[in-house]
Amino acid sequence: VDGVTDERYRIGEAARMAGVSTRTLRYYQELGLVHPAASSPGGNRLYSEVEVVRLRRIIELREVMGLDLGRIGEILRSEDRLDEIRAEAAKGPTSRRRHELILEALELNAHMQEQVAEKLTALQSYLDDLTATAARYRGLLAELDAAEASPA
């Protein structure tokens, strides 16, 4: 069962791939959001692609959605539980329990969709404002040029 790529990255590389600082990686580890896949004998943190993907996910939730790290932790944990369910498939928990967890995930998903939709309309109306303002600016410029063409 060899993975897609079993390459290991030191903290600097992993941070660059996710577009954050090494300090951020250490802080997220401290908060329990992302742990390195392994450690070198010298004590260096070693990350795999799985962690880099998880990091990008965190950054997305923080930057795009503006969530705080506590809320992001909750979301990641519930997603992790869902992944476990998918992995264990039939052998694991009872079908009733799986049913519950999936419904819970669907609720979380619906809630997120609402939030994103809200953000989208807010951004769209802001963009409309900006284009309207730009049009006014161009009107002012036209006035200026007209006044210059027919001087007092």
Next chain:
Amino acid sequence: VDGVTDERYRIGEAARMAGVSTRTLRYYQELGLVHPAASSPGGNRLYSEVEVVRLRRIIELREVMGLDLGRIGEILRSEDRLDEIRAEAAKGPTSRRRHELILEALELNAHMQEQVAEKLTALQSYLDDLTATAARYRGLLAELDAAEASPA
């Protein structure tokens, strides 16, 4: 020259209208972002609608665009200069100077439009991800129900 409404609000009311805390208003004043229109004899801050609108603008730039207060201050200052130009009209600065400032504002506007457009596409693709994930969840549920209907 009586204004639209010359009503005055104490800090608590103004904060409620803008959806922030009174601490935030005091902090923004300290940073020079929004100053109260007047003060009562007892030393209470008094705000008018102008300041509430300005506050809402700041919140929009912070929440929707994710800008820090330093950057927001720059944007507000350049917008203030534009307002001055519009007010002074022909009597004020030279036509060349006004031309310059308007071009500057158009550049800022174009830059903001780019940023908003980026955010919009990021949010849209995130929303797409969410709906796709929801579809997978519903697929899992269907599997579960099918397995239950035809038991081992």
Next chain:
DNA sequence: TTGCTCCTCACGTCACGTGAGGTGGC
């Protein structure tokens, strides 16, 4: 040996939250 990256404290910063203790207007 020289660079480069890594390590762990630990203090600094930004944008506020949250009392502490006191004053002012209906």
Next chain:
DNA sequence: TTGCTCCTCACGTCACGTGAGGTGGC
């Protein structure tokens, strides 16, 4: 006089930034 809101310190918090001083692998 009693509430309510306001005031100014001033310390706490979250999410890191930024050295200080030292170790480890090409």
